Amino acid sequence: MKTGYGLELVQSQRLSLTPEMKQALMVLQMSAVDLRDLILEQVQENPLIELEDDYTEESLSTEEDGIDDELLSYFLDSAEPVQDLSRNTDPAVNRVYEPSTSRVAVSLRDYLTAQVGVIPMSSGEKAAVAAIIGSLDDNGYLRAEPGEISRLSGQSKETVERALRVVQSLDPPGVGAADLRECLSLQAKAMGKTGLEIKLIDGHLEDLAAGRYKRIAKEQGVTVSEVLSAKNFILKLDPKPGAAFSPFPIAYIVPEVAVRRVGGDLRVEMNDRAIPRIRWNRYYRELARRGDKEARSYLRHEIKRAQNLMKCIEQRKTTLIRVMEAIIARQKSFFVEGPGCLEPLTLKDISEEIGVHESTVSRAVANKYVDTTYGVLPCKTFFSPRVRKSRTALSQDTVKAAIAEIVKAEDSMNPLGDQEICRELEKRGMRVARRTVSKYRAELGIMPKMKRKSV
Known part of the structure; x- marks a missing residue:
């Protein structure tokens, strides 16, 4: 068969998304904060739309309720892997340490450098301190060996050791440690502890993780209650002293939907303050009708963009309300009796009930939060698969x-x-x-x- 180049026409069918459909899917999946940012951006770019007069961009609260994940994750994600540190199911024991949820504008390195500026040191020590601070990770751990710091700063190892002691004396306590044990030990010493707590940190973290309290008590010549008291103190220490200065952006939570009991019924209410309201700019709307040809052409294009955005926002609101009403109908026991009473529910169940695709339901509940009597919860909370091999319908x-x-x-x-x-x-x-x-x-x-x- 002879091969060669040529041109031919082939007719085929393909499913493609228009820009309007892509925008609708994007808007549907956005959180309230992301959608607000998009609207404010469009208001700046599009002269045809403006914010309503009664809307003021309120600053979001920087407070975050709740406690971070189990303390174990803090210890395991620290400088060295350590076994589970006695994860008792009692919240008073298991979640003693509450990591700081506030975020400050200054970075950890800038914060430490500012403290160093008021400490009298030689030029060599200052160079070594700067190299040490520059080698800290976001959690405050020193990830470089003394020899490497010595080469970076051009100082002797003795000078580096003196500089390291300076860094480890700074706030927050525990910063500059090489591993988890040293981090906890520095914090305990800064709090005036010199006895059993230090001994447990230095030599018995694994025994604490395994719950071998009697062995620890026997080896240290103390009672079991003293070991438990020291363990509870250790649980209050911060395994990530630099985490409060994390450079990652804060993820704000704004509930868009509220579920309220009115008499014996449950109702879905939209939080109208979560998203800015926009309206047409009268001057440019009139200019689109009576302006010159070039102005009319440009403004009509912007009118179409604004109409598409408004349509997407309205569709998003309608879909979210329909999805939440269907969820309430299926999870009424949760809203009436409280957490722990969730019924088995999947995306497919809701999609079949309201007549949309599963992916639409998934996008509708993604990054969305609902205000309930039991707190602000992610919309995905109400989806719980059925337990397999169970004789009854259990989520x-x-x-x-x-x-x-x-x-x-x-x-x-x-x-x-x-x-x-x-x-x-x-x-x-x-x-x-x-x-x-x-x-x-x-x-x-x-x-x-x-x-x-x-x-």
Whole structure:
């Protein structure tokens, strides 16, 4: 067969998205903060639209409610891997340390450098201190060896050691440590601790993680209660002293929807203050009708852009209301009885009910929050798959909540095993396999029976 080049016409069908459809999908998936930024940007670019007079751009609160993830994640993500530090299910023990949620404008390096400026030092020590501060990571740990610091600063190792002691004396306590143990030890010493707490940090973190309190007490010649008291003090220390100066942007949460009980009914209310309201600019609207040809051409193009944006925003609002009304109808027990009463619910269930594709429901609830009687929650909270191999319709979140409640109420001297938790669940009308309990317990961050034992 002879090969060669040529031209030919082929007729085919393809599904493509128009710019308007792409914008609609983008707007639907945006959070309230992102959509507000988009609207404010369009108001600056498009002369045909303007903000309504009664809208004022209020500054969002920088406070964040709640506590960060389990303390374990802070220790495991620190300088060195350490076993779980006694993850007890008691919130008073398990979540003692509350990391700072405030973010300051100054960076960690600038904050430390400002403190160094008032400390009398030689020029060599200042050069070494600058090299050390420049080698800190975002959590405040020193990621460079003394020899490397010596080469970077051109100073002797003795000068580097003196400079390191200066950095480790700065605020926040624990900064400049090479690993987790040193970080915790620096903080404990800064708080005046010199006894058992320091000994546990230096040589018994793994034993604390495994709950071997009797072994620690025997080796240190103290009582178990003293070991537990020292452990609780260690849990209050900050494993990431530089995290409060993180350069990452703050993710604000603005609930767009509120669910309120009116009499015996549940109603969906939109938060009209979450998104700026826009209107037509009368002057440019009139200019689009009576201006010269070039002005009319430009302004009519901008009119079309503004109409598409307004249409996308209205469609987004309508879709979000329909999705939330369908969720409320399926999860009425949650809003009436409270958390722990979620029914099994999937994106497919809602999409079939309101007659849209699953991806549309997914975009509608993405990055959205709802204000309920029980707090501000992500819209995705109400979607919970059904527990497999269960004889009754149980959502995973309901079973997990029950497991957490059972473990919290157990005797810390004699904690329950997975099979015993199964029996307790069955008493509540939840027939779940032991393997399922083990899986959910691990997902909740609850340690096995032996590691939950207090003494």
